Amino acid sequence: MSKYIFITGGVVSSVGKGISVASIGKILKSRGISVSVQKLDPYLNVDPGTMSPYQHGEVFVTQDGAETDLDLGHYERFIGVELTQASNVTSGQVYSSVIAQERRGDFLGGTIQVVPHVTNEIKSKIRKVAEISQAEVIIVEVGGTVGDIEGQPFLEAIRQMRKEEGRDNVLYIHVTFLPHIAATDELKTKPTQHSVNELRRIGIQPDVILCRSDKEISGGIKDKISLFCDVDKEAVIPLVTSETIYEVPLLLEDAGLGEFIVRRLGLRAGKSNLEEWRGMVARLKAPKEPVIIGVVGKYVELRDAYYSVREALCHAALAHNRGVKIEWLDSEQLDGMANDKLRQVQGIIVPGGFGYRGIEGMIKAAKFARERGIPYLGLCLGMQIMVIELGRHVFHSDKVNSTEFDASSAYPVIDLLPEQRSVEQKGGTMRLGTYPCHLVAGTIAARAYDTEVVYERHRHRYEFNNHFRQPLEEAGLVPSGLSPDGRLVEITELRDHPWMLACQFHPEFKSRPDSPHPLFLGFIGAAKETLVEGAQTSLPLN
Helix, strand or coil: CCEEEEEEECCCCCCCHHHHHHHHHHHHHCCCCCEEEEEEECCCCCCHHHCCHHHHCCCEECCCCCEECCHHHHHHHHHCCCCCHHHEEEHHHHHHHHHHHHHHCCCCCCCCCHHHHHHHHHHHHHHHHHHHHCCCEEEEEECCCCCCHHHHHHHHHHHHHHHHHCHHHEEEEEEEECCEECCCCEECCHHHHHHHHHHHHHCCCCCEEEEEECCCCCHHHHHHHHHHHCCCHHHEEEEECCCCHHHHHHHHHHCCHHHHHHHHHCCCCCCCCCHHHHHHHHHHHCCCCEEEEEEEECCCCCHHHHHHHHHHHHHHHHHCCCEEEEEEEECCCCCCCHHHHHCCCCEEEECCCCCCCCHHHHHHHHHHHHHHCCCEEEECHHHHHHHHHHHHHHHCCCCEEECCCCCCCCEEEEECCHHHCCCCCCCCCCEEEEEEEEECCCCHHHHHHCCCEEEEEEEECCEECHHHHHHHHHCCEEEEEECCCCCCEEEEEECCCCCEEEECCCHHHHCECCECCHHHHHHHHHHCCCCCCCCCCCCCCC
């Protein structure tokens, strides 16, 4: 029977619950305990797939095609598991399911209420993860902050879980923030006390409190939180802001959290083995010569929109014993100053996205990379940008475009498939989740992967238009990755270019700190050999 750890957050949002959950999963897995994870999001959207990145940051895609919260990316990167759509539950999904049951008559004419009908549905979705994964421990993060009105049904559901599963099979962890008052140089515990009081009013007594802070936490502060929040002192765990998120599992392990969880849940566990992870973190923190990468996108002021891209670059650079310095370049500003900004980087990435805004700046970046021999990696939209830019060069026309951006384009090198045109509902035309890709021997892609077939995660609507495949191939485009039937172009390269490659999928979702993605590895390998115009041969250390 699975045991459950429920993680709640207090005081402020974005306190670091997602990293905490991922880190707890890591320290349990390091003891040989099987783990699965779930995120409960109280918002009413069915999923974040149609939400603006300004609202919710990156949309992470699971291998079975679910559009989910970016925290699932943390879970997968830290724990090394592949999650499914069952691992992200929203209020929208819960209420949609309850209403569908009511319409079918499943409740036999009864009055539908938050308790017990909505809470029962939430508990059912939590237990579904245990049923699917058969993991020994299910870690469940409740999104938002204690006190949010939309989160109350979720808190009530997890309160009921301890009664139903047994006290020895459920553990509550509360993540709070200790603000620092500069005038008196004090960390204040009162917000944590209020947050825990709100939890206790609901009926949940936390077993562990993780204290996020930007300053060291003294023993006196721990004593105070232990006393006023009725938590064992050993269960008041300091979590001071670290140099890298990958250090957090080590901080929690060194603070004794792993042993405490094993003891309280009665888990059969081996000795913790985090030595390889410690070595990886040490290498991350060591000074290294950086590779300068320009990320050209429309959401660069909101770094969470490209979270997995940033982490994948970090993973690949570490494998090359290099650091990475990212220059975030707003594609809407890449006009007259484009060349000046792009001359300062050793490689260019155009990440995924939707909509026309900023597209022309991305095309300028792709043109710069093509003409100057700068390594280029296009991700999803970035592949479409690469094809559009080459098409404009080949056909000597700025009318070359995607029908997403110009429905009447004379050269629609990117277009919907014929079978997509009759689908009207948003998401119905999307290609989501894992699809196979056959690599063409002798290409950059084939050398990077060193295999014949790969399986990658997609999230896009428009495809390469095969009507233009021949003239573009004659001009130097190399379709180096294809669907099994050869119909869909999944990867494109540019012949006679040092390293210009783009893919229709999102390789960043499968990159791990201890297992970088092959395409990012190849890209960083090419970029580190590229000299910045006017720069010295040796770049400064971080």
